[in-house]
Amino acid sequence: AAAGLLAPAAQAETFNATAVAGHPEVFLWVKTLSDTLIPTVSEQLEGTEHSINWMEAYGGTLASVGGELEAIEGGLAQIGIVSSLFEPSLLSLQNVSYATPFGPADVDIVFDTVDEMHEEIPDMKALWEEYDMEYLGGGFGLEDYLLMTDFPVDSLDDLQGRKINAPGPAVNWLKGTGAVGVSGNLTSYYNDIQTGVAEGVIVFPTAAAAAKLHEVAPYVTRVGFGAQYAGAIVAKKSWFDELPVEVQDALRGGVDAFAVQYRQGLEQRVAAAFDTMQSGGAEITEFPADERVKWANALPDIAGNWAREQNEKGLAGTEVVNTYMQKLQEAGVDLPRDWTVE
Amino acid sequence: MDNLMIGYLSLLGIGVAIYAGVHVAIALAGISFLGIWALTGQAALGFNFVALAGTESIAAYTFGVVPLFVLMGLAVSESGLGRDTFAIIARSMRDWRGGLGVATVLSNAVFAAITGISIASAAVFSKVAVPQMVNAGTKRSIAVGTVAGSSVLGMLIPPSLLLILFAILTDSSVGDLFLGGVGPGVLMALMFGLYLTFLGRFRPHLFEGPTTMGGADDTTPRVLMLPILGLAALVLGGIYTGFFTPTEAGAVGAAAALILAFAMRRIGPREAWRIAVQTGHITAAVCFLIVGASIYSRMLAFSGVPASVTQWAIASGIGALGFLFLFSLIVALLGTILDSSSIMLVTVPLAFPITQQLGIDVVHFGLVTVIAVEIGLLTPPLGLSVFVVQAALRSEGVALGEVFRGAAPFALIMVGVLCAVILIPQIATGLVGL
Amino acid sequence: MSAPELEGGAARQPLPQRIANGIMGGANVIATAWILVIMVMILVDVIGRNAFLTPLAGVPEMVKYSIVGIVFLQVAHSHRHGELIRSDGLLGALTRRAPRTGAALDMLAQLAGVAVALMIAWSVWPKVIRAYERGEMEGISGHFQMPVWPFLAIVTAGSVLLAVSFLISAIYAAQRIAR
Ligand code: NA
Numbered sequence A: 001a002a003a004g005l006l007a008p009a010a011q012a013e014t015f016n017a018t019a020v021a022g023h024p025e026v027f028l029w030v031k032t033l034s035d036t037l038i039p040t041v042s043e044q045l046e047g048t049e050h051s052i053n054w055m056e057a058y059g060g061t062l063a064s065v066g067g068e069l070e071a072i073e074g075g076l077a078q079i080g081i082v083s084s085l086f087e088p089s090l091l092s093l094q095n096v097s098y099a100t101p102f103g104p105a106d107v108d109i110v111f112d113t114v115d116e117m118h119e120e121i122p123d124m125k126a127l128w129e130e131y132d133m134e135y136l137g138g139g140f141g142l143e144d145y146l147l148m149t150d151f152p153v154d155s156l157d158d159l160q161g162r163k164i165n166a167p168g169p170a171v172n173w174l175k176g177t178g179a180v181g182v183s184g185n186l187t188s189y190y191n192d193i194q195t196g197v198a199e200g201v202i203v204f205p206t207a208a209a210a211a212k213l214h215e216v217a218p219y220v221t222r223v224g225f226g227a228q229y230a231g232a233i234v235a236k237k238s239w240f241d242e243l244p245v246e247v248q249d250a251l252r253g254g255v256d257a258f259a260v261q262y263r264q265g266l267e268q269r270v271a272a273a274f275d276t277m278q279s280g281g282a283e284i285t286e287f288p289a290d291e292r293v294k295w296a297n298a299l300p301d302i303a304g305n306w307a308r309e310q311n312e313k314g315l316a317g318t319e320v321v322n323t324y325m326q327k328l329q330e331a332g333v334d335l336p337r338d339w340t341v342e
Numbered sequence B: 001m002d003n004l005m006i007g008y009l010s011l012l013g014i015g016v017a018i019y020a021g022v023h024v025a026i027a028l029a030g031i032s033f034l035g036i037w038a039l040t041g042q043a044a045l046g047f048n049f050v051a052l053a054g055t056e057s058i059a060a061y062t063f064g065v066v067p068l069f070v071l072m073g074l075a076v077s078e079s080g081l082g083r084d085t086f087a088i089i090a091r092s093m094r095d096w097r098g099g100l101g102v103a104t105v106l107s108n109a110v111f112a113a114i115t116g117i118s119i120a121s122a123a124v125f126s127k128v129a130v131p132q133m134v135n136a137g138t139k140r141s142i143a144v145g146t147v148a149g150s151s152v153l154g155m156l157i158p159p160s161l162l163l164i165l166f167a168i169l170t171d172s173s174v175g176d177l178f179l180g181g182v183g184p185g186v187l188m189a190l191m192f193g194l195y196l197t198f199l200g201r202f203r204p205h206l207f208e209g210p211t212t213m214g215g216a217d218d219t220t221p222r223v224l225m226l227p228i229l230g231l232a233a234l235v236l237g238g239i240y241t242g243f244f245t246p247t248e249a250g251a252v253g254a255a256a257a258l259i260l261a262f263a264m265r266r267i268g269p270r271e272a273w274r275i276a277v278q279t280g281h282i283t284a285a286v287c288f289l290i291v292g293a294s295i296y297s298r299m300l301a302f303s304g305v306p307a308s309v310t311q312w313a314i315a316s317g318i319g320a321l322g323f324l325f326l327f328s329l330i331v332a333l334l335g336t337i338l339d340s341s342s343i344m345l346v347t348v349p350l351a352f353p354i355t356q357q358l359g360i361d362v363v364h365f366g367l368v369t370v371i372a373v374e375i376g377l378l379t380p381p382l383g384l385s386v387f388v389v390q391a392a393l394r395s396e397g398v399a400l401g402e403v404f405r406g407a408a409p410f411a412l413i414m415v416g417v418l419c420a421v422i423l424i425p426q427i428a429t430g431l432v433g434l
Numbered sequence C: 001m002s003a004p005e006l007e008g009g010a011a012r013q014p015l016p017q018r019i020a021n022g023i024m025g026g027a028n029v030i031a032t033a034w035i036l037v038i039m040v041m042i043l044v045d046v047i048g049r050n051a052f053l054t055p056l057a058g059v060p061e062m063v064k065y066s067i068v069g070i071v072f073l074q075v076a077h078s079h080r081h082g083e084l085i086r087s088d089g090l091l092g093a094l095t096r097r098a099p100r101t102g103a104a105l106d107m108l109a110q111l112a113g114v115a116v117a118l119m120i121a122w123s124v125w126p127k128v129i130r131a132y133e134r135g136e137m138e139g140i141s142g143h144f145q146m147p148v149w150p151f152l153a154i155v156t157a158g159s160v161l162l163a164v165s166f167l168i169s170a171i172y173a174a175q176r177i178a179r
């Protein structure tokens, strides 16, 4: 029940809201949405005249992974987790960290930087608004990606001629390294590596531990591809704009609580993931710094190509890459490759 | 009207529409649209819902290879290679009524080891095994039932897409679950074989007619088994040496079967094209049904029915054993109308925490869930394996009811195996951690 | 019930139906060829990856969306050949005992098909426009990308064709009632 013409903000009202996520609740971002965001909003609405009647639709009950944007835009859900990672052409600018690999491992720096950029670069918010999305902040993402293989890796040369599973945009991180990118997804890695279709995978630790990938790829090399911004909590803008200001504030408060809780939860889960892998017999090693530099510089100009592609679409591609680089450098991040676009 | 009531009414509507002869996919998609309209009060949301669910449902790599598995099956059967193989097996099994059915079950168990989806097995063996079993004197309802029934082995014997999905939903080991699938898979194949053997002994008229295929088939040289064995070796070998994935195996197998058939001058370009057209028809019929089933699964999940029955089971406060039986019953009932992965997505996250409290082993719970879900592949109104078998054999005049009747004993055996696995967890967990 | 033999040979068919059949047949040819192309693409990818360490980019994306195209190009032709899955037990029994009642029930089922196929076309059409206007792509920038709208357009067009096929069957059912 959206606010009608004669419904001033003061009138007590219950709003219906469906929260959508394509992933099931075992994924931290969905769990945090359900366990933190929604209760916080309800808490903040206590004492006001308003309330929200929530309906939660996760794990493909309303939209599959990558279908959340359409579900919200089409009015089937009012709030949800939209993964820019799975909308590489529609929410292209949000994927800047994937186009600039070997960034910081620190999720706070990555999430905060991209959040800030939403305030500074109008094109970034405009992308969301084009699809009737209100960016509520609460940018979230994934921890430092690593390499898991069924053979030991000490140098870039060890990858020569090896077949490596790489999810989505990470396939570009193998170009020029001599390794062969094999496409796959979280449900196929285990089998692919077990049978030898692939000999390793680029993956983030929490997913790797959950899928028990160390059983088939026990050599865990912390290459340091960097933490990645992968999406945000958004609301349907035309719905959000109609809400009384107290409800809007409560939703923003819920998203802030989500952001804090997600990062804490992520930290714990990453630690637990490494424990799981370690006790499962994985051999966890740090990739040598000079080899990391070598890898970063073996790659083609991923960021430049990506930025120019965005520029051609009339988006601030170059500005986004360069601002991101500048902000990381200001934060004192040691970057093996400066992706700044000329 | 409350959401749950709309959900239950939609179930009734589906049942009535399907039995009245509305095409199954049409019934599912149409009632989903009406259901969302009723749930939200807005027709526009119904349209958006159908558009989203309909286009997302089959846009997946896994479904993309369905036509290739069908093509492989058709190429093997139309070229007569399947016929040769079965003629040789039938001849050597003259004294074992039901032996040809057992051979089908065993071949299915082997094929299960290369494919992660049951409908691929159903598609391949409908064309390869059914006509041959019928020629050798097996009653057709037994033949189609055997194929539909043994296709469920595809999801038990690793690799299995459902076990991978379960592992992700419960944060458990894919490897352990795969090991857990071996015991129940072998047990089920064994029970199917025993059933067919007993049937051959005590109801011999079901296998009457020529005990061999007659005429030239009785003299088919044994060497003609080599092409099929070679094909199986190529596909299995390719997968287990890591040359290609189980999903890619469909393309390799289809191409190899076509090349074999050409090389042996069994088919020409004209037949090859006819096979491809038929492949398209079967694929369209099956996948269009999956589109309908996915739309409806989402609509029903949205109404809250599956969650509410699962929560009811959780709240019933019975012990571990009782819970497993009750949960299996619910999952199998949902399986009569929803597709397997949708059921797991909705029920497993709700039930898993309670199984942990009750001290149920995760591999045990996983296999119980998958077997219960798979029973639904054989049961009306929406038994996907049965539909695939019928779609593949429609041109031979096989009716849906005949396949459902033929598959019923196999569904009952599955219930038996399910009970055994519930009562004796070691069937599933025995191999894990050895 | 919608099997072609109940609908007379090609010579007895009115022109609009012959045109519709021609379009469905054409779509069927494209879809059939498409299946073979997918097979070859996967083979090239497998062999390229193993023998030359150069996989074919974009195969998963192509396969994933191709199946949607193949199914919706074929579905009308499948229905025309009576291969779309339905339970015809009750319908068959009814048609034997009371042919007109059976034909009436069949007509209702076919009309339901018209309505639902048009509903799908109507639902998906706005997605086609959106995906076209926004330049929505599947795949990874810098690796492999392809536009999404042509696949969605096939869903819409295929659903319209399916509606036409249902309509033809409904008309034949109506003629059986009148007979
Ligand atoms: Na399998």
Ligand code: NA
Pocket (backbone or CB within 6 Å): B335, B336, B337, B338, B375, B376, B377, B378, B379, B380, B381, B382, B383, B384
């Ligand atoms: Na079923």
